[in-house]
Amino acid sequence: MDRRRDALVGAVVILGVLAGITGSVWLASGWGSDGQPVRAVTADAGQTMPGAAVKFRGVDVGRVDRVRIAPGGEAVVIEMIVRPDLVLPAAPAVLLAPESMFGDWQAEIVSRDDFPGRVFLERPDLEALPGATLPDMSRLTATADEIARNLTVISDRFRIAFTEETAENLRRAIDNISALSDGLAEIVDQQANRFDDLADGVEQSAQDLGAAARAARLSFERIDAIVQNADVEAMVTDAGAAAANVRTVTEDAGVFLEDLHAAVQRADSTFARLDRLMAAAEAGEGSLGRLLTDPAIADGAEGALAEIRTLLADIRENPGRYLRFSVF
């Protein structure tokens, strides 16, 4: 009887403890549903908690297993367990968002291609999918409340500021704006005409450029044909020979120029001496100077020449008078 009672007590205790433990584990982590782990990183977890639903295309595919701060504290790592047969989409990412208006959040596996405007946090070092967090209802309502307050302030200020004088000023401003817009329209028309002319000129220039381009293309084609006909080699050879000849001529010209330079130097010294002689002659120095400056000497010289000329005529007529030849 005692053993039976003890066994009954033991059975009840074990049953109660097992009920507590297994129930807790099942409720906390979805025990009994094996799956593949998926990790995502976001800047903010929002109100996502362990046990929150993981959805893909609106279908419940798993649970959030753990939410923890990433090393360094600059991100949040969301660890999920999803169905083992789940195939992630191209460019997978995780979007944390409220599941309903009652505080429960979900993690939705999406493709980044479907959200081109949304910024997903990326941390390749954590080997986690990129993630982003949508604002919850409270933030949205707080923002809407702030906007409503701002609108109220603006409307109050508008009501205070919009008096009859303001309306008159506004009417004048509108008239001025109308006149200004007319002037702007006229300017725009003028500028449009100028732009038309400019466009015509540009078009003509484009046509000329096109013709030039065609001519250039033909020239290039000809050059290309010449190059392809291999005449260039002969031309280059001839050009080389011509260059050699020019080089020889240049060398000869160099020698000639050197000779010419020496001749010029000699002529220069000759002219210098001649200049000194002429200067001395003009100064009456020397025989020639005296001859040039003294008329008596010139007259004497002229007379001497006349006598010489007479003497030579006499010699020619009477050589024996002045010359005597003997062989022995």
Next chain:
Amino acid sequence: MRPTATPHRTATVGRGLFGGLAAVGRGVSGGLAGVGRASRLGVAAGRSLGKVGMWAPQLSPQMARVGVASVPIALFIATFTGIVMSLQASYTLTGTIPLYFVGVLVSKTMILELGPVLTGLTLAGRVGANISAELGTMRVTEQVDALETLAYDPVAYLVAPRVLAGTIMFPVVALLAVTVGIASGWVAALQLLDMSSAEFVKGLRLFFEPWDVWFCVIKSVSFGFVVTSVGCFCGLSTRGGAEGVGRSTTRAVVASSMIILFLDAVWAAVLL
């Protein structure tokens, strides 16, 4: 013409005032004396834990009486509590909040509140009254005095195993009650409400925290300790004959229930 105070009337008022003050004084002194006796019993019970050879043989029978025998009534109450919770949650939430919150409400309420508290109150009526009546009868029939005469420590022999059994078995019974209550609420949601099993389970898991279960266990342990301790104290404090036994039994149930509700509030304020 206004009545005038007479010496007789003045004396009557004076006796009434004096009587009221005397009653307050008696109540305060009696309460303090009760606290003193309870403290002395607690100290004696603590010391008696060292006499393992005296209370250990009584532990298993007391666990069976306090715990195992209480399982049916606890599960019965938990079953219908779970069903009612599910139906009333559906009645309240339909049209305003998604129905999977029925699961949230059932799980949270059963784990945090109704499981341990209803079990505690139920066992206060069953176990507390049983212990108080048993020990009260032993006291008025001088069986406790006989134990002392036979060199048995009545605290180690009677109080320690009952308090230990209640402290151990209350959380066990409460966990079973919570499990059965949630399961009955689940079945009610499936059968009586337009809910799927996935919806209900989603609600169960949505805001579940393992700490909730620890909270349930802590409360149940404290309730078990209180119910058995108060039962033992009231039973051993019994004076008079059968009438005294009845009074002590009633006092044990009322005091246990009040302390349970007081502790419920304290634990909620301290632990949540």
